[in-house]
Amino acid sequence: MKRRKKSVLLPGVFTAVLLLAACGDDPLESSEGKAEILNVSYDPTRELYVEFNKAFANHWKEQTGQDVTFQQSHGGSGKQGRAVIDGLEADVVTLALAYDIDEMAHTRQLLNEDWQTEFEHNSSPYTSTMVFLVRKGNPKGIKDWDDLVRDEVSVITPNPKTSGGARWNYLAAWGYADKKFNGDEEQIKSFMKQLFGNVEVLDSGARGSTTTFVEREIGDVLIAWENEAYLSINELGVDEFEIVTPSLSILAEPPVAVVDKVVDKKGTREVAESYLEYLYSDEGQEIAAKNYYRPRNEEILKKYSDQFQSLDLITIEDFGGWQEAQKTHFADGGTFDEIYQ
Amino acid sequence: MELTLKKRKKNTIIPGFTMTLGYTMLYLSIIVLLPLSMVFFNTFSMSWSEFWQTIAHPRAVASYKLSFGTALAAGVINVIFGTIIAWVLVRYQFPGKRIVDGLVDLPFALPTAVAGIALATLYSPNGWVGQFFDFKIAFTPLGIIIALTFIGLPFVVRTVQPVLQNLGSEIEEASASLGATRLQTFAKVIIPELLPAIITGFSLAFARSLGEYGSVVFIAGNMPMKTEITPLIIMTKLEQYDYVGATAIATVMLVASFILLLLINIIQWYTNRKFSLQ
Amino acid sequence: MTKPLNVEHDSPSIAGHGATKSYAMQESMIVKWSLIAISLVFLALFLILPLVSIFVTALEKGWATYVASITDPDALAAIKLTLTVVLIVVPLNAIFGIVAAWAITKFSFKGKNVLITLIDLPFAVSPVIAGLVFILLFGAQGLFGEWLFQNDIKIVFALPGIVIATMFVTFPFVARELIPLMQMQGITEEEASISLGASGWKTFFLVTLPNIKWGLLYGLILCNARTIGEFGAVSVVSGHIRGMTNTMPLHIEILYNEYQFTAAFAVASLMSILAIITIIIKNFIEWKAKDE
Helix, strand or coil: CHHHHHHHHHHHHHHHHHHHHHHHCCCCCCCCCCEEEEEEECHHHHHHHHHHHHHHHHHHHHHHCCCEEEEEECCCHHHHHHHHHCCCCCCEEECCCHHHHHHHHHHHCCCCCCHHHCCHHHHCCEEEEEEEEEECCCCCCCCCHHHHCCCCCCEECCCCCCCHHHHHHHHHHHHHHHHHCCCCHHHHHHHHHHHHHCEEECCCCHHHHHHHHHCCCCCCEEEEEHHHHHHHHHHHCCCCEEEECCCEEEEECCCEEECHHHHHHHCCHHHHHHHHHHCCCHHHHHHHHHCCCEECCHHHHHHCCCCCCCCEEECHHHHCHHHHHHHHHHCCCCHHHHHCC | CCCCCCCCCCCCCCCCHHHHHHHHHHHHHHHHHHHHHHHHHHHCCCCHHHHHHHHCCHHHHHHHHHHHHHHHHHHHHHHHHHHHHHHHHHHCCCCCHHHHHHHCCHHHHCCHHHHHHHHHHHHCCCCCCHHHCCCCCCCCHHHHHHHHHHHHHHHHHHHHHHHHHHCCCHHHHHHHHCCCCHHHHHHHHHHHHHHHHHHHHHHHHHHHHHHCCHHHHHHHCCCCCCCCCHHHHHHHHHHCCCHHHHHHHHHHHHHHHHHHHHHHHHHHHHHHHHHHHC | CCCCCCCCCCCCCCCCCCCCCCCCCCCCHHHHHHHHHHHHHHHHHHHHHHHHHHHHHHCCCHHHHHHHHHHCHHHHHHHHHHHHHHHHHHHHHHHHHHHHHHHHHHCCCCCHHHHHHHHHHHHHCCHHHHHHHHHHHHCCCCCCHHHHHHCCCCCCCCHHHHHHHHHHHHCCHHHHHHHHHHHHHCCHHHHHHHHCCCCHHHHHHHHHHHHHHHHHHHHHHHHHHHHHHCCHHHHHHHCCECCCCCCHHHHHHHHHHCCCHHHHHHHHHHHHHHHHHHHHHHHHHHHHHHHC
């Protein structure tokens, strides 16, 4: 009997030890004396933050003598936002849409509802817009949004339900149609329906779409972030693609924010705030411009003016802000669902 | 869980019943049952009409049809080719047979994401295989079927193979001596013997295919109503912060899984009983 | 047919009896070779080509790039994390498999079939749901979320979450292999051992274990392969932090999304090599088991 008692314990103890080992060996534990920042970001900012993190680490070391290391997480904006809400302890978030950060404020009060006033320019240190990437020589002669609804044109864009960039794409197209048809909703919807009827592959994220267009050679035109379009040209084929800037597009403002509840717990508020602040510095703006994001700083923008064509830009305010836009267009039963029915 | 735990009448002298069963139940509850119950628990926060609206939404319904249809098609392909492969591996000798036999397990061992990327590369219009076809394979339901065929193949081969090995030659000889042609013997004698194994293999492959995600997202194209599988709908809902919606769809999938597993087990009980009677 | 047939179990032997017998009821050579040809073409299209394409793409830019991709610090961190997960998950599920198989095959009790079905359940559950349930349990808004946050315990988006989600997905693998095997072997040997005065543990180690060792190994290998390769469930609970919570399959996805296709395929080829080794070991085990 005694022996059996002992034997009951053995597998249980072993299990417990292994589980404890799993919990104890937590790779996310920050080491002492050093600041560690987790920046949860969206897909196309990988290259930007690799460069910027280095620059800021140097800057911070000079200023305070403290070493700061960075952890980066990238993915679709919605996926990343969800991870933060579910407990991914990001010190700062740098996402594609204000909506995703709003959601953090609503559901878990991770930060203040007025987070967007925390930093200049709606807390968006850099902007971008939506442009077209076409194959070399522009064989289909694509100039503007009108060409995208032509029957023989095949379009690649990610899914607005999952991709932040795709929502900007959608709203840019909607904005164009709105202007063209003087706000006649029926005609706008039929335009959008035609446009999405031409979409061949609807990837879940901006990066997936670029891969489909560039690597799989599917589609005549990719609607993409301007920075993403430049990046693909330079990384994947200088002689294979061209950028076409439409007559009208949307001012995409990817926002940044400090996650109050996390930095207060981890004691990283100071460095996290300086980190985002530094995005507005000359060096930060320069790095943004080098990575094809439009800097807010006018002088630096001028310096890179041949890279950034000027065009008519509508803003998210034309749609009544993200909460409104989300409800009308992207929530279940919104206009996006309608055009797919 | 209402298991009536009763030692059988004829008391066994083997020790450890309480311990092993207790540990099994505990571990099962912590790792599987408690987590899975969360799906149902979360769904209860919806009203019945909300629940119905979510799961009967046209996009969701289209995804059930797609997931079901492609899993079915892949299952059928695997039944046909898997049975042929099992037959070839058991009955014939040819050079390289051992390698072929080992290769069948590849989909078990190869990570699904790797398989997905490799298949998408091969079957996309500019891929090694895709370029030879006038129509698109990757990014259509056809691509999904290919990924699911890849995933499901070993299930059919590995369930049919042992049965085929144990199948004595006596009945075939009897059939032949009674004047049946080879084809008749095959259709009337061998296939019925293999049927339970084929159905089990099919159901296993089918069950696995219904929920498959990693390999499919890379090759599916993910178009709403057209190439959007049910697990992707769950992911999409999650990324829109619609947890309740995601769990509602998950409930539907879970119930489907339960039913399938039950079916598989019933077939197995039936087969086991049949053989223990013989 | 005296052997009880179990459809579930992958019987280890390969060439059955009758395979080489030549009796009058063989198919014609044409049929035989066409069937072989069909099998080979099918396997080539679905299995061999994808495998070859992985290696070709991985080596496209030469060995130097290949080596650089798999020795990159983030890749090494991913490999290390994956191995850590394996070292925790596989032993745990193996213990469970043995214990559960003992309970199910050595005793009879009511509800056994229900229990077996429940053990099988994770196999039929979509990996995405497997990830989701742990978010619902341990996520910040989940059942234990607030408590975990207050006590500063991280489960999801850290190693424990990845471990537990993988445990769920690979849960049935060892048990599935052992249950049919131990059912077939019956309980006579154990009963004899016990009645001769051996303890339960002694009986297990000296009688049962030698009988099931090949089945156990086979289950371990399947469990191991799935643990290394799990993508869907881990993707939901990982948080995708570079060099921290990226397992090998997630690292491949990330490289792929960074347009580093060669690097992505290099890591993928590493995983394919692991898969091939797995298959070789598995075949070796089957061959050994058949020998005995």
